[in-house]
Amino acid sequence: MKILVTGGAGYIGSVVTALLLQAGHTVTVLDDLSTGHRDAVPQGASFVAADVTEAGDVLDPSYGAVLHFAAKSLVSESTRDPGPYWRTNVAGTLALLEATRRHGTERMVFSSTAAVYGEPASTPIAETDPALPTNPYGASKLATDRMLESWSQAYGLGAVSLRYFNVAGARGPLGERHDPETHLVPNLLRVAAGSAENAQIHGTDYPTPDGSAVRDYLHVVDLAEAHLRALDRVAPGRFRVYNLGTGSGYSVREVLGAVRRVTGQPVPAVEGPRRPGDPAVLVAGNERAQRELGWEVRRTIDEIVADAWSFTRERSAHR
Numbered sequence: 001m002k003i004l005v006t007g008g009a010g011y012i013g014s015v016v017t018a019l020l021l022q023a024g025h026t027v028t029v030l031d032d033l034s035t036g037h038r039d040a041v042p043q044g045a046s047f048v049a050a051d052v053t054e055a056g057d058v059l060d061p062s063y064g065a066v067l068h069f070a071a072k073s074l075v076s077e078s079t080r081d082p083g084p085y086w087r088t089n090v091a092g093t094l095a096l097l098e099a100t101r102r103h104g105t106e107r108m109v110f111s112s113t114a115a116v117y118g119e120p121a122s123t124p125i126a127e128t129d130p131a132l133p134t135n136p137y138g139a140s141k142l143a144t145d146r147m148l149e150s151w152s153q154a155y156g157l158g159a160v161s162l163r164y165f166n167v168a169g170a171r172g173p174l175g176e177r178h179d180p181e182t183h184l185v186p187n188l189l190r191v192a193a194g195s196a197e198n199a200q201i202h203g204t205d206y207p208t209p210d211g212s213a214v215r216d217y218l219h220v221v222d223l224a225e226a227h228l229r230a231l232d233r234v235a236p237g238r239f240r241v242y243n244l245g246t247g248s249g250y251s252v253r254e255v256l257g258a259v260r261r262v263t264g265q266p267v268p269a270v271e272g273p274r275r276p277g278d279p280a281v282l283v284a285g286n287e288r289a290q291r292e293l294g295w296e297v298r299r300t301i302d303e304i305v306a307d308a309w310s311f312t313r314e315r316s317a318h319r
């Protein structure tokens with residue numbers, strides 16, 4: 001199939017692009033390189049440097065699907081400066097949807113987030129649980145879910161919204177290269193690699209067994225595989241939401257333990273206050289994805305850390 005991947009120069013989009021090419025699809029990546037990297041676009045994909053609102057200039061009736069990763073995605077930044085979040089994540093997606101309609105693209109797979117659930121009432125979280133986002137980032141992604149649903153009902157688009165929990169790990173040279181980096185695993189690994197002095201534990205007074213926040217960490221390749229399955233099953237006129245996580249939670253201290261174990265480095269950590277807006281526990285109920293997509297999580301937290309560690313060391317060696 002011929003596929004447009006928006007945000008394919010970013011962390012997750014580049015890994016999914018690599019898997020799509022491996023599966024024999026033809027891929028065009030559209031990315032404005034605002035947080036992505038030209039050299040992350042896998043060989044074999046065509047590349048267009050453009051804003052997502054310009055997707056209509058790239059699409060034509062030969063495209064069978066759009067995988068839409070392009071977004072702004074930092075929770076705290078979205079609270080301080082929400083304008084770009086509504087512009088890119090909602091107005092940008094609306095322009096993309098209008099372009100798919102104009103060109104008759106039948107399928108879309110969208111990157112949504114666990115942040116749509118806000119502070120969950122119970123855990124693990126099911127897709128049917130209330131979505132009450134607590135920040136503009138989550139709200140912008142929920143608005144897009146709703147937009148996709150109406151597009152599918154009224155115009156017959158086949159759409160799948162994948163609500164990712166915490167994505168980490170790497171696939172060879174494709175890994176997290178954010179600046180600033182806010183995510184836990186790459187931040188801990190920077191300390192292990194000697195590029196930063198101390199790791200930060202944001203919050204030690206959460207109502208969790210060890211006081212630090214609990215998240216559901218999913219290997220980026222397991223996540224990417226779910227996209228290929230969603231693409232196979234997405235049907236015209238149907239909209240479906242899936243949580244993508246492992247179903248198991250690890251606290252910040254447990255992830256720190258995994259990083260120390262896998263890297264063999266001491267990784268000193270400093271305890272600090274909670275990061276504003278961070279829920280205590282976010283764990284995915286993933287039965288729907290298992291049942292309907294035939295998706296399975298295969299990689300452990302140690303494999304996540306080991307692959308991200310190889311990526312980090314490889315990049316530090318080239319600097």
Ligand SMILES: NC(=O)c1ccc[n+]([C@@H]2O[C@H](COP(=O)([O-])OP(=O)(O)OC[C@H]3O[C@@H](n4cnc5c(N)ncnc54)[C@H](O)[C@@H]3O)[C@@H](O)[C@H]2O)c1
Binds near residue numbers: 092
């Ligand atoms: N990383 C996670 O843990 C996580 C969790 C939940 C959801 N998500 C979602 O997954 C998607 C990918 O996230 P990521 O971690 O790979 O982020 P990323 O920043 O590495 O990738 C996003 C890509 O989109 C591009 N982009 C941004 N705005 C654009 C625009 N207006 N036009 C064209 N391209 C644009 C960026 O240059 C970048 O290459 C995002 O939609 C994000 O909200 C990520």
Ligand SMILES: O=c1ccn([C@@H]2O[C@H](COP(=O)(O)OP(=O)(O)O[C@H]3O[C@H](CO)[C@H](O)[C@H](O)[C@H]3O)[C@@H](O)[C@H]2O)c(=O)[nH]1
Binds near residue numbers: 115165185
């Ligand atoms: O240096 C750090 C970085 C993070 N944390 C903590 O580690 C946990 C995970 O934080 P991340 O920044 O890695 O991930 P988030 O859970 O904040 O957010 C991620 O998952 C969310 C959904 O769960 C959203 O989708 C969001 O886009 C995505 O970045 C949080 O409790 C955070 O406070 C630390 O203690 N130290």
